[in-house]
Amino acid sequence: MTNTSIRDSAWHNLSAWTLENDAMRVVIVPKLGAKIASIYDKRVKREWLIPPTRTPIRSIPYAASFPDYDMNAWDEMFPTIIAVSYPVPGVYQGRMLPDHGEVWALPWAKESGGPGELVLSVRGIALPYRLERTASLETPSTLRLRYSVTNLGSETMPYLWAAHPLFAVNEETEIVLPPKVSEVYNVHNRAPWGEHGKRYPWPAAITDDGKQWDLSHVGPVDLKDCRKFYVQPELPIAWAGLRQRDMGAWLRLSWDSAKLPYLGIWIDEGHSATVPTVALEPTNAFYDALTIAYDNQRISQLAPGEFHQWSVNVRLDDGKNEISES
Numbered sequence: 128m129t130n131t132s133i134r135d136s137a138w139h140n141l142s143a144w145t146l147e148n149d150a151m152r153v154v155i156v157p158k159l160g161a162k163i164a165s166i167y168d169k170r171v172k173r174e175w176l177i178p179p180t181r182t183p184i185r186s187i188p189y190a191a192s193f194p195d196y197d198m199n200a201w202d203e204m205f206p207t208i209i210a211v212s213y214p215v216p217g218v219y220q221g222r223m224l225p226d227h228g229e230v231w232a233l234p235w236a237k238e239s240g241g242p243g244e245l246v247l248s249v250r251g252i253a254l255p256y257r258l259e260r261t262a263s264l265e266t267p268s269t270l271r272l273r274y275s276v277t278n279l280g281s282e283t284m285p286y287l288w289a290a291h292p293l294f295a296v297n298e299e300t301e302i303v304l305p306p307k308v309s310e311v312y313n314v315h316n317r318a319p320w321g322e323h324g325k326r327y328p329w330p331a332a333i334t335d336d337g338k339q340w341d342l343s344h345v346g347p348v349d350l351k352d353c354r355k356f357y358v359q360p361e362l363p364i365a366w367a368g369l370r371q372r373d374m375g376a377w378l379r380l381s382w383d384s385a386k387l388p389y390l391g392i393w394i395d396e397g398h399s400a401t402v403p404t405v406a407l408e409p410t411n412a413f414y415d416a417l418t419i420a421y422d423n424q425r426i427s428q429l430a431p432g433e434f435h436q437w438s439v440n441v442r443l444d445d446g447k448n449e450i451s452e453s
Contacts, residue, residue: 131243131264138164139184144245150268151443159187160231161247161260163201163292166270168443171376175443176200177293180401187232189252190225194399201292202231205258206251207417208289213253214418217282222253224417227291230258255280270441278429285428287417289391289410290380290439296405299373302343302392303450304329305364311342311356311392314414320354327356345405348397355393360413360425363388367407368450375446382409386437389413389425409439
């Protein structure tokens with residue numbers, strides 16, 4: 128582990144924690160769902176996460192709709208993405224799970240941790256669980272996020288977790304996936320992409336209207352468009368990244384594909400976001416709604432008293448190394 132300082136700080140007048148070493152600085156806001164508000168590469172002077180585009184920052188009530196609030200930075204989505212009624216027969220069946228889940232709109236509590244670690248936790252409202260995330264800075268220039276969720280109830284609980292980092296991109300940013308990825312799966316019924324389930328080659332695709340696309344790039348916000356894909360669900364991958372071609376710098380997320388077999392890719396060109404946006408969303412479930420993933424049997428399930436653990440690494444590089452799995 129690198130020599131990391133962890134200090135009290137502030138982010139838009141909200142109490143925050145800052146983790147910092149010689150290469151990077153990370154800001155986390157417990158009151159706003161443990162939002163990771165900043166991932167800053169000090170070597171190339173690049174902020175990788177979208178800053179607030181509407182201020183002042185508002186507090187978020189439980190069960191808020193995500194698009195009603197400023198879309199910025201990195202939130203955690205749990206136990207669903209799309210708002211749904213809990214589908215599992217039993218005492219919790221029918222309970223409403225809010226848009227983007229519960230935890231992004233709840234305050235998280237600080238727990239004791241080891242040297243160089245920031246440990247935050249939250250308890251569910253609609254469902255009985257405890258979710259914990261430990262953040263630390265490690266070599267080389269890596270933010271390590273370790274997660275643990277425990278079922279506090281008396282019934283087996285399926286859950287969906289997905290990262291939701293909104294990355295700041297421009298015309299020089301390239302989405303990079305492992306070479307073995309050959310196609311992506313459309314999950315929105317939205318023109319010109321057709322119905323959900325349609326597959327497109329990666330990265331060169333042609334939509335039904337005959338338009339050619341380079342799916343690895345993002346257009347300007349005046350397009351007023353968006354799209355979301357998953358990497359082909361039968362092909363688990365272990366990393367994805369963004370390369371800034373004009374400076375060579377890159378960011379890469381990596382994870383254990385046995386625990387997080389799926390990757391969602393959200394692109395917003397002014398549909399909901401006010402700046403060009405990419406979200407790389409490793410997840411344990413396929414796809415977006417707990418109900419869909421449960422019906423597909425592509426989801427994790429926790430027995431009463433059981434806990435699951437997983438992690439995501441966020442590596443920054445100034446361009447001296449290749450973006451790859453190694």
